[in-house]
Amino acid sequence: MTMDKYKKTKIPSLRTFITAAISIIVTVVLLCSIWFCYSRTSAILTENYENSITQNLELINHQFIEQIDLIDSIIPLYLADTIISEPLESVDTGKQSAENRLQIEKQMSYLYYSTSLASKNFTNSIYIISQDETIFKIGTSSSPEPAEFQCRELLKTLDKKEPKLICQTLPRDDGNIYFIRNLFSSNTGNYIGTFIINIDKDRFLSYHTKDLDPSWFLCLYNSSMAVFSDPDMEKECMALKEHGQRIGELSFQTARLNDREYFVASQELSGLDLTSSVAAPKSLMFADLNSILKSYLLLLTGIVLIGLFTAIAISRAITKPIDKMIYNINQISEKKQSALPPMKIYREFDVWADSFNKMLKQLDIYYNDIFQKQLLLKNSEIHALQTQMNPHFLLNTLNTIAWKAQISDNEEIYQMVISLGEFLKANTLSKEQDCIALEKELRYVKFYIYLQQQRFEDKISCDIRVPETLMHFLIPCFSIQPLVENAIVHGLEPKTGKGKLIVQILETDDHCMEISIIDNGVGFPKDFQVRDIASSDTDSHTHIGLKNLDRRLFLLYGDMAHLSIDSTPGVCTSISFKIPISRGGGVSLHDL
Numbered sequence: 001m002t003m004d005k006y007k008k009t010k011i012p013s014l015r016t017f018i019t020a021a022i023s024i025i026v027t028v029v030l031l032c033s034i035w036f037c038y039s040r041t042s043a044i045l046t047e048n049y050e051n052s053i054t055q056n057l058e059l060i061n062h063q064f065i066e067q068i069d070l071i072d073s074i075i076p077l078y079l080a081d082t083i084i085s086e087p088l089e090s091v092d093t094g095k096q097s098a099e100n101r102l103q104i105e106k107q108m109s110y111l112y113y114s115t116s117l118a119s120k121n122f123t124n125s126i127y128i129i130s131q132d133e134t135i136f137k138i139g140t141s142s143s144p145e146p147a148e149f150q151c152r153e154l155l156k157t158l159d160k161k162e163p164k165l166i167c168q169t170l171p172r173d174d175g176n177i178y179f180i181r182n183l184f185s186s187n188t189g190n191y192i193g194t195f196i197i198n199i200d201k202d203r204f205l206s207y208h209t210k211d212l213d214p215s216w217f218l219c220l221y222n223s224s225m226a227v228f229s230d231p232d233m234e235k236e237c238m239a240l241k242e243h244g245q246r247i248g249e250l251s252f253q254t255a256r257l258n259d260r261e262y263f264v265a266s267q268e269l270s271g272l273d274l275t276s277s278v279a280a281p282k283s284l285m286f287a288d289l290n291s292i293l294k295s296y297l298l299l300l301t302g303i304v305l306i307g308l309f310t311a312i313a314i315s316r317a318i319t320k321p322i323d324k325m326i327y328n329i330n331q332i333s334e335k336k337q338s339a340l341p342p343m344k345i346y347r348e349f350d351v352w353a354d355s356f357n358k359m360l361k362q363l364d365i366y367y368n369d370i371f372q373k374q375l376l377l378k379n380s381e382i383h384a385l386q387t388q389m390n391p392h393f394l395l396n397t398l399n400t401i402a403w404k405a406q407i408s409d410n411e412e413i414y415q416m417v418i419s420l421g422e423f424l425k426a427n428t429l430s431k432e433q434d435c436i437a438l439e440k441e442l443r444y445v446k447f448y449i450y451l452q453q454q455r456f457e458d459k460i461s462c463d464i465r466v467p468e469t470l471m472h473f474l475i476p477c478f479s480i481q482p483l484v485e486n487a488i489v490h491g492l493e494p495k496t497g498k499g500k501l502i503v504q505i506l507e508t509d510d511h512c513m514e515i516s517i518i519d520n521g522v523g524f525p526k527d528f529q530v531r532d533i534a535s536s537d538t539d540s541h542t543h544i545g546l547k548n549l550d551r552r553l554f555l556l557y558g559d560m561a562h563l564s565i566d567s568t569p570g571v572c573t574s575i576s577f578k579i580p581i582s583r584g585g586g587v588s589l590h591d592l
Contacts, residue, residue, distance in 0.1 A: 491521025523569030
């Protein structure tokens, strides 16, 4: 075999193996380095994101506390003013005249604009509600006329004994945040009213998030409220709230919000039952990570190419003497030289060449003896072939006998010889092809049944039930005849009295052909299995034909085509199998 012929085979060469081995080693090392670089860079970026997010949250919380302290600090100013505090101390606050109410609200407005809270421009209105629920209200220049329905809604849920500042929102008013504090008398300590500041949510959050990355969002929440800086992040904020409040020191974690991964830093604001959280999409970190890895991957690509060329060079250096040795062996096989030349490149190859030349000399010694033995064997084979009967000679002889019977007007012998000839012809053709049309298969089955009926005279009757629509489809050659033979020889022949044989073929709902051979013979023993049949060279009355057919059907169509046996001894026995309907006839045994 020449080198070109070896190249056409699927066996890899040593050069290919060495090149592949070195390439795989280099690739594994580089992949490990990529993994290390990726994991290490990811850890560094995660740490940087943690520092950045927590620093932003701490800054925002510091601003929150400053603003809350500012909001809380104006309440004592209002209580210290006698124009406001005296009506609140009075039991009949609601009997104040319109002039007194106007004076109180003017004083409230004056005090508001005298504080730095007015310069922040996120206050909508201020309410003071007396103990008899009389409402004094002022609006800012940046807000419309304040309404009173918010106060009524807030009072329904307010605990008038709560001394701390409360932050709350209303379900039907998602644009405002309310800071609420109960007022108590400095003389008696009794509840005298409620102070409410209405803060515009959007302006308040924008003030605190002006330095926040646009892709991040801020969320403020407690058990009764949740506000967020980005209106598109409502679902994420609600999912963040469901994770629970983070009490005490600042915490950092990775959370899945609305099917998306986020870095989240959270902390409870001191003095308020309120938690602030800053969330950043984790995908931003991966974008930064991919950007960092691009240059690294370009460098690795160059290293891989250098490694590949190095592998090819090393493999050529190792395999070059092997190629030379193979070339010389091919020259010897083509009788162009008689021995291998010395291989001085590597010591191992030189030893191998010397041993190979010694083997060639030993082969020359035995050549003549082997040649003589081959001549004797060839003569024996020719003699054996001469003694074989040509199947065409046998068929021609049967046709001659049939012609003689027809001339002698012996129709019965004529039909039997014709049937036997056709059956032998089918058997010969089955060795040349794997599949046959169902119509032809049934024709050979009928010849076989006819011969058996002539043998047993009127003992066996047969009924063939096959739809015409199935006649042109292909089935495996001689797949029905072995079942018919088994039914007659093992079922009906031992039976006392007349026997009935039915060949039934049906099309199933799953576009398959179900072939069944039914007889009323002696049947099979209980728990009989086709695959348990053992081969026998001495006993001809075995079911080995069933086992062979079962194996052939399995190789062609798989598990679905195994033979199925349903037998009630002496009553009814059915052997069936199922194959897909196909004009292609399934898979050829020659392809297996």
